[in-house]
Amino acid sequence: MxxxxxxxxxxxxxxxxxxxxxxxxxxxxxxxxxxxxxxxxxxxxxxxxxxxxxxxxxxxxxxxxxxxxxxKVHLKQFGEIPQETPIGPMLAGIGENAGVIDIGQGYAVSFKVESHNHPSYVEPYQGAATGVGGIVRDIIAMGARPVAVMDPLRFGPLDADDTHRVLPGIVAGVGGYGNCLGLPNIGGEAVFDETYLGNPLVNALCVGVLRHEDLHxxxxxxxxxxxxxxxxxxxxxxxxxxxxxxxxxxxxxxxxxxxxxxxxxxxxxxxxxxxxxxxxxxxxxxxxxxxxxxxxxxxxxxxxxxxxxxxxxxxxxxxxxxxxxxxxxxxxxxxxxxxxxxxxxxxxxxxxxxxxxxxxxxxxxxxxxxxxxxxxxxxxxxxxxxxxxxxxHDGPVYERPFARPAWQDALQADGAEALARPTTGDELRATLLRLVASPNLCDKSWITDQYDRYVQGNTVLAQPADSGMVRVDEETHLGVSVATDCNGRFAKLDPFTGAQLALAEAYRNVATGGAVPLAVSDCLNFGSPEDTDVMWQFAEACRGLKEACLELGIPVTGGNVSLYNQTGETAILPTPVVAVLGVIDDVRRRTPSSFQAEGEQVVLLGRTREELSGSEWAHVVHAHLGGLPPKVSLRAERNLARLLKDLVGIATSAHDLSDGGLAQALAESAMVSGIGATVTLEDDAFVGLFSESAARAIVTVAAEDVEELRALCARHDVPMAELGVTGGDALVVEGQFTVPLAELREAWTATLPAALG
Incomplete structure (x- = not known):
């Protein structure tokens, strides 16, 4: 009893x-x-x-x-987005425990991301563990079997004492609970910034699969x-x-x-x-x-x-x-x-x-x-x-006052243009090594190795791939792909654009694997709503996300808002985490993120601009935050995604360009596979390597497929530039520097173990 x-x-x-x-x-x-x-x-x-x-x-x-x-007053605008994905109407959306979308063949997928921030600061292990447990139950409640989890995380500086207190417990909690459930952890993020000191963010996502008739x-x-x-x-x-x-x-x-x-x-x-x-x-x-x-x-x-x-x-x-x-x-x-x-x-x-x-x-x-x-x-x-x-449902509704902060104009005027830049090949080489070893760009295996990424046997892609991917049907090989992204620095510089960039990056990451982006879930992490500056950031981020979803033609299926994320008077960077889910007809034909063979052509897709404000280079090298974030062209993002879908079976690899720019994408593609590359940059090598312009990816194709790639780029109106060829055991930028992959990998992998043991 x-x-x-x-x-x-x-x-x-x-x-x-x-x-x-x-x-x-x-x-x-x-x-x-x-x-x-x-x-x-x-x-x-x-x-x-x-x-x-x-x-x-x-x-x-x-x-x-x-x-x-x-x-509420800002979230209601998501209802203006047509409740329909690119392949059909939503089966359940905002207001339910989790969103449910049709993915074809009689299958549906439920997915949602939520926060468990404050409990994870108080008691890191149990706070994070029960965050995973809670989001899994949301998925069960829709009638779906959970098939994967992800965990976008944010911490204070890697060398801070409190980060050393909360990070190991949070990671152990995420891994411990998910591993015991037998759910693969297929992706997420671990980002470090001083504003998260005393207020880590633990966002948890779960994906579940059901037949249409099983919806509850x-x-x-x-x-x-x-x-x-x-x-x-x-x-x-x-x-x-x-x-x-x-x-x-x-x-x-x-x-x-x-x-x-x-x-x-x-x-x-x-x-x-x-x-x-x-x-x-x-x-x-x-x-x-x-x-x-x-x-x-x-x-x-x-x-x-x-x-x-x-x-x-x-x-x-x-x-x-x-x-x-x-x-x-x-x-x-x-x-x-x-x-x-x-x-x-x-x-x-x-x-x-x-x-x-x-x-x-x-x-x-x-x-x-x-x-x-x-x-x-x-x-x-x-x-x-x-x-x-x-x-x-009929609780209080506050129309909190908000206004553009008095400091916003000065922040945006303080761009990265005046920052000292590397000018020689040796300086570019040193900058690359410093960036790949930085906390936000370094290898996260110390974290992800504590998670079981392959349990259940249906994981197709997981970290360090651009997106996570799982097989849904073992006979037809139907699958889904998910990515979560957000750059809080971009959102601080311009929350409207920052939210759109978060969506664009997750959308692009799903597309690089060969999936078609279908729908969005969001976890909007901000400071105190009683601060007019914070409420302006929140309002702008919601407006940016809504307009981006309208233009891309994908709905918001649900999500979570977490406010009062601040320590004393210091609010966190506005962090509108966006999860995008896509569908792929046959996971056997997915496009991997790393180089696959020697002698293949490396091609840059998209247009590079001098966009370095808010970049990892400015953050790591100069501890600088100011200026305007990269421009957003949702049309360019949509064109790139459609091109990447058409490149399935032609491109042998695809990697998006985001944090760290082309340099980081080349380094990761080479280090993961152990296959080097030799590339040539026609213009300013520094801008070419470290700009963080959006709507870009690198792909590799066999030499005989370059003309077909060129024709597809013209059809989809996506600029392309042939950079070089894969091969060897080093990353070579012609006329600038050579870095052996062993040296690159040593810098990339050493950071977290050295800091955390």
Whole structure:
């Protein structure tokens, strides 16, 4: 039998009846993160003061993390983007647990990226681990089997003490949880900047696969249908963890402190995945919701609000790990590995038989009603009686003031043009070696080797490839490709353009592998919304992302907003992480990222401009940030992507140009394969090597295929320049320098092991 909380003395329980009789009782609304006007609005909605349980629910559900109260007014513009991918309509989008898109052959893919930033600073291992667990459950809730994860990460300077505290734990948490689930980690990022010191970013992405007919939505419909909570028991961990509550309890007689970061159990989550998928196959689930941020408060109110509008719950029937938990704590707990299902009474025996088979605990805790109210009882006493939509969907909406920062013009005027540049071949060589060894451009194997990239046997591409790719169907070899990207420095210089560059880079990375980009998920990480400068950055990034999606013809399927990312008065670089998912008809014909053979022609696609402001060169060599980011041409990005698709089977390799420019792309293509190259740069060698102009890639083709490449470039209006030929054991820039691959690789691989051990 599950532990249950004992009934408190009647006089100490704050019931609806008690709340109606003592309207002037002081309540800790401010400590729970509510504003005075928000508390007044709750009282107006209810016609009385809230009970302490109702106050708990409203406080977590109206938090910034759960309600998007500062970002809703800007996010709604994503709804202006046609909800259709280049191959068909979306099956589920914004507002669901995760987006679902058609990829052909009767298959669909669900994918989403979310943040778990603050918990990962407090408790790096569990914060990161439960971030992975949470996003995986979002995918399960759509009816999909998770097939891969990715992890865009941001840290403070590599040599900072706090980076050494949080980075190993975060990486171990991501790897530990994902590896135990048997999910390949196929990509992501690890970026270092001083603004993330004290506020690392842990964004987690999951991809799942389902057949069209297996799609499930989060709603509680059908009067008399049962509400079933299954999975791990509810404990005192994670109370307010990603919402608002620190760890103070409501009742002074209870434990004084609870851990605010959730504790994950990946083995229970693995059972939960298999159990849930079998429940779907058996047809015994009428609606489903995972329990993540805000726990039972979220699951009950969102399911009721999205369904017929009514639900009755016996809170004392919730299986507990700690019998001392109060009703408020049970409602706010964010304990992991839990799901809530709506089950028809005739199916409950079959449902429970399946959960028993998988050794997953389940309890019927309520039923669907048509009252339009969410009513929660505690040992026969009503502690919650609210309209569920007011909790889940009709929270505060703030039109926060925003304005272009007073310092923005000066920042943009301080471009990289005046910075001292290398002028000789020896100086260019030294610059290349310094950049490939820099924290943002160096080999990330110290991190990625802690992740299993090939479990399940369907991984086609993974780091250090431009994108991750997995096979979906073993017979037809249908597959999907995913990439996540963002350059926070570009977003600081111009958040509108920076968001578009993040989308463009992820779009390009998917295309280099031979996939067709289909859809976007985003994780928008910014500082305090109460800062007008930050809100301007956020508004501009949303506007830029919307306009780019409209022009590229791909929808935003959903995502996440993470605000208040700052240490003291220092906000992080605006970091709108963008994930792009694409489809490839046959993964056997994907285009690899590194050189494949000697004697092949190296060709640069796209136009190079003198665009060095915000570049890795300016950052690493001069610690400089100023000027304007590279220009965006979405037409050029679309043309390049279409060309790369047509080059499948012709190009033997393709690598996008982004951070570090052509120099980094050549170095990575050579180091990964062990095949060198000799290239000639016609104009300014420094600009040619280190500019970070967008809409560019390098490809290799056999000599006899150059003319076909030239014809395809003309058809797609993509400039091309023949750079040289692959071969040898060095990277040679004619007339400038030669770097043996062994020396290049030593510089590239030494950085993280030297810093982290």
């Amino acid at each position: 599950a532990d249950t909380a004992s009934a408190p003395a009647r006089s100490t329980l704050d019931t609806v009846a008690v709340a109606a009789g003592d309207p002037d009782r002081e309540q800790p609304w401010a400590e729970l993160g509510l504003k005075a006007d928000e508390y007044d609005r709750i009282k107006e909605i209810l016609g009385r003061r809230p009970t302490s349980s109702e106050l708990a629910m409203y406080s977590v559900m109206w938090s910034e993390h759960c309600s998007y109260k500062s970002s 939505l989060a709603k509680a419909s059908g009067e008399g249908n049962l509400v079933v909570l299954y999975g791990a028991r509810t404990g005192g961990d994670g109370i307010g963890g990603v919402s608002v509550l620190a760890s103070e309890t409501f009742d002074a007689d209870g434990p004084a402190k609870r851990p605010s970061v959730q504790v994950g159990d990946p083995f229970m989550e693995k059972l939960l995945i298999e159990c849930t998928l079998e429940l779907f196959r058996a047809g015994v689930v009428a609606g489903i919701q995972d329990l993540g941020g805000a726990g039972l408060s979220c699951a009950t109110s969102e399911l009721a609000s999205a369904g017929d509008g009514g639900m009755f719950v016996h809170l004392d029937k919730v299986p507990l790990r700690d019998s001392t938990l109060s009703p408020e704590e049970i409602l706010m707990s964010e304990s992991q590995e839990r799901m809530m299902a709506i089950v028809e009474p005739g199916d409950i025996a079959a449902f429970l038989a399946i959960t028993t088979k998988w050794d997953v605990e389940a309890a019927v805790i309520g039923e669907v009603t048509e009252t339009g109210r969410l009513v929660i009882d505690w040992h026969g006493e009503t502690v919650v009686d609210v309209p569920p939509r007011t909790v889940a």
